[in-house]
Amino acid sequence: MKKISFLLSFVYLCLALTSNGQIIDPKRTAKRKAEQRTNTRIDQGIDRVFDKAEEGVGNMFKKKKKKSENNSDNSQNNNNNNQQSNSNSDNSSQNAGNSSDFQVNTKFDFVSGEKVIAVEDFTQDAIGDFPAKWNTNGTGAVVTLGNSSTRWLKIGAETVLYPEFINNLPENFTFEFDLACNNGFSFYSTWFLANFAATNVKDKTFMNEWRYYGSKQNGVRVGLHPQSAGGQQGRKGIWVYQGGQETVKNEADFQSFHHQRATQVHVAVWRQKTRLRVYVNQEKILDIPKAFEENIKYNRILFTTGGYQGNDSYFVANLRLAVGAPDTRNKLITEGKFTTTGITFDVGSDKIKPDSYGVLREIGLVLQENPNVRVKIIGHTDSDGNAQNNLELSKKRALAVKNALTKQFGIEASRMETDGKGASEPVDSNNTPQGKANNRRVEFVKL
Numbered sequence: 001m002k003k004i005s006f007l008l009s010f011v012y013l014c015l016a017l018t019s020n021g022q023i024i025d026p027k028r029t030a031k032r033k034a035e036q037r038t039n040t041r042i043d044q045g046i047d048r049v050f051d052k053a054e055e056g057v058g059n060m061f062k063k064k065k066k067k068s069e070n071n072s073d074n075s076q077n078n079n080n081n082n083q084q085s086n087s088n089s090d091n092s093s094q095n096a097g098n099s100s101d102f103q104v105n106t107k108f109d110f111v112s113g114e115k116v117i118a119v120e121d122f123t124q125d126a127i128g129d130f131p132a133k134w135n136t137n138g139t140g141a142v143v144t145l146g147n148s149s150t151r152w153l154k155i156g157a158e159t160v161l162y163p164e165f166i167n168n169l170p171e172n173f174t175f176e177f178d179l180a181c182n183n184g185f186s187f188y189s190t191w192f193l194a195n196f197a198a199t200n201v202k203d204k205t206f207m208n209e210w211r212y213y214g215s216k217q218n219g220v221r222v223g224l225h226p227q228s229a230g231g232q233q234g235r236k237g238i239w240v241y242q243g244g245q246e247t248v249k250n251e252a253d254f255q256s257f258h259h260q261r262a263t264q265v266h267v268a269v270w271r272q273k274t275r276l277r278v279y280v281n282q283e284k285i286l287d288i289p290k291a292f293e294e295n296i297k298y299n300r301i302l303f304t305t306g307g308y309q310g311n312d313s314y315f316v317a318n319l320r321l322a323v324g325a326p327d328t329r330n331k332l333i334t335e336g337k338f339t340t341t342g343i344t345f346d347v348g349s350d351k352i353k354p355d356s357y358g359v360l361r362e363i364g365l366v367l368q369e370n371p372n373v374r375v376k377i378i379g380h381t382d383s384d385g386n387a388q389n390n391l392e393l394s395k396k397r398a399l400a401v402k403n404a405l406t407k408q409f410g411i412e413a414s415r416m417e418t419d420g421k422g423a424s425e426p427v428d429s430n431n432t433p434q435g436k437a438n439n440r441r442v443e444f445v446k447l
Contacts (some may be wrong), residue, residue: 004055017391017433025349031375045220046165048119052303056238061224066372066433070398073329076431077292080339092422093149094217101400103423104176108279108282108283108355108358109284109358109361110174110268110270110277110279110282110283110284110355110356110357110358111174111270111325111326111342111359111362112174112176112268112320112322112326112340112341112342112344112358112359113173113174113321113322113323113325113326113342113354114322114323114324114325114326114340114341114342115170115322115323115341115438116320116321116322116341116434116437116438117321117322117323117434118163118165118166118319118320118434118436119319119320119321119433119436119437120133120153120163120165120318120319120347120433121150121151121317121318121319121433122142122151122153122154122242122317123151123433124389125142125151126142127142127143127144128141128142128143129141129142129150129354130142130351131153131396132164133161133163133164133165134159134161134164135162135164136159136160136161136162136207136264137159137160137161137208137211138156138157138159138160138161138305139156139159140153140154140155140156140161141153141154142154142161143316145180150178150317150318151317152178152180152315152316152317153315153316153317154191154313154314154315155313155314155315155316155357156172156241156305157305157306157307157308158211158212158305158306158307159189159303159304159305160207160210160211160302160303160304161302161303162301162302162303163301163319166300166301166321167201167299167300168251168299169298169300169301170323170324171226171271171273172271172272172321172323172324172325173268173270173271173321173323174270174271174320174321174322174323175196175268175271175301175319175320175321176223176266176267176268176269176270176318176319176320176355177266177267177316177318177319177320178264178265178266178267178268178316178317178318179192179224179264179265179266179314179315179316180263180264180265180314180315180316180317181226181259181263181312181314181315182259182263182311182312182313183259183260183263183311184259184260185226185227185259185312186308186309186312187225187227187306188229188230188309189227189307189309189312190305190306190307190308190314191212191224191225191235191237191305191306192223192224192303192314193212193216193221193222193223193303193304194221194222194223194224194267194269194301194302194304194306195210195219195220195221195222195300195301195303195304195361196219196220196221196222196269196271196292196297196298196300196301197210197216197217197218197220197298197299197300197301197302198218198219198220198297198298198299198300199218199219199299199300201216201300207302210302210303210304212305212306213305213306215244216239216241216244216246217243217244217245218241218242218293218296218298219239219240219241219298220238220239220240220241220271220291220292220298221237221238221239221240221277221304222236222237222238222239222276222278222286223235223237223238223239223251223302224236224237224257224267224280225237225257226257226258226259226263227258227259228253230251230253232258233253233254233255233258234251234253234254234255234257234258234259235251235252235254236251236253236254236257236278236280236285236286237249237250237251237252237289238250238276238278238286238288238291240288240291242293242296244343248288248291252269254280254283254285255283256279256280256281256283256285256420257280262281265280265281266280266281266355267279268280268355269279271292273294273410274290274293274294275287275288275289275290275291275292275294276288276291276292281354282354282355284371285325289401291292291398298433301321320374320437322341322342326338326340326342326359326362327364328359328363328366329362329363332363332366332373332375332444333366333370333373333446336364336445336446337444337445338443338444338447339427339441339442339443339444340357340359340441340442340444341437341438341441342356342359343356343359343401343442344356344440345361345397345400345440348385348393349396350393350396350399351394351400352400352401352404357408360401360404360405360408361408361409361446363405363410364405364409364411365409366404367409367411367415368409368410368411370440373415373446373447374415374416374417374447375415375416375417375444375445375446375447376416376418376419376442376444376445376447377396377398377415377416377418377419377442377443377444378398378418378419378420378427378442378443378445379393379394379395379396379397379398379400379401379418379420379421379428379441379442379443380420380421380422380423380425380440380441381393381394381422381423381438381439382423382426382430382435382436382439382440383399383404383423383426383430383436383439384430384436387422387423387424389424390422391420391421391422391424392420392422393420393422394420394421394422395418395419395420396420397420397442398418398419398420399418399443400432401418401442402416402418415447423439426439427439427441
């Protein structure tokens with residue numbers, strides 16, 4: 001029993017000693033152990049709080065980042081939507097402009113020719129047929145796109161085609177048409193090429209001269225593609241050929257024609273002797289002083305394609321060839337009357353198309369420079385439709401022109417009167433498309 005007691009005392013003494021041989025009071029040790037356990041639990045609790053706080057902050061930053069990314073995505077989507085909206089706005093304003101809020105690019109200086117000599121809307125052709133007044137070495141068909149009644153010529157791959165009724169290109173002419181492609185058009189698909197050529201159609205090999213990769217004789221080639229290498233823009237090109245030699249070549253990116261933002265555009269080509277200007281949706285994309293040769297007789301317009309990827313296609317519609325540079329100032333001020341077919345409207349509407357801006361600007365400048373001149377604006381239509389409706393429409397169109405001159409060029413409304421004659425005073429036949437186009441005109445008479 002004494003041995004056991006001694007042993008217990010010895011063990012107790014050993015436990016009471018620290019590693020450095022110091023003796024520790026058991027009560028103090030017990031108290032410190034309790035404090036350590038408490039502090040440990042507090043530290044653990046604090047750690048959990050900070051862990052949760054850090055997790056919360058992390059989540060908060062994640063949420064902010066995600067929200068920021070979403071906002072960025074939304075912003076990008078909004079930008080894309082705005083671009084699409086702007087593109088659609090451009091396209092819809094061509095198809096459904098608004099006489100009350102006529103807005104266009106003020107740098108747009110295109111002025112349509114004075115007299116229309118050729119028009120093509122494919123209304124005489126059956127859907128699915130190749131147009132009767134055209135020729136080709138490949139394929140093409142008249143189609144409609146979506147719910148629109150507009151008829152388009154779908155151009156096949158590896159194809160040259162041309163309107164047979166255009167066989168003379170004067171020194172001064174304007175050529176306009178609508179161009180469309182499908183959304184998602186591949187970078188690897190062909191360019192759309194419009195060629196203004198001097199060629200002999202009796203030579204059966206002439207179309208081979210203007211094939212996509214064929215040799216070219218005398219002519220000017222304008223190229224458009226809806227996707228650049230980077231994918232964010234379209235592509236434009238110009239090639240000039242003399243005697244089968246390429247004398248001018250240039251390619252560059254541009255914004256107006258893109259397979260996602262603007263798949264339908266209006267193209268305007270303006271030749272003034274040797275000078276070539278090309279516009280796409282009111283953006284001047286080419287201005288070449290020495291594109292055409294003075295001593296060469298250009299007589300044909302040919303459209304050319306190479307190979308397509310998948311279901312890609314190009315479509316053309318609403319072709320219009322006009323000649324003569326309008327002498328607005330002389331005719332209005334000196335002769336007292338100026339008539340133009342260059343102010344155009346949507347079908348059956350008084351909504352002015354944006355491509356009319358160049359003509360309106362010419363008239364606006366003349367009126368600005370001659371502040372004492374007053375004019376009467378008279379609208380005219382073709383004979384399609386009801387006579388009374390045409391009369392009312394012609395009056396509305398004249399009023400729309402007056403409003404545009406007031407809003408865009410500051411011409412006082414009191415200086416302008418308006419009237420409409422409907423189809424009662426034709427200047428050309430209403431039995432042909434070009435005749436109807438000449439009858440759809442706006443007349444300015446000096447008072």
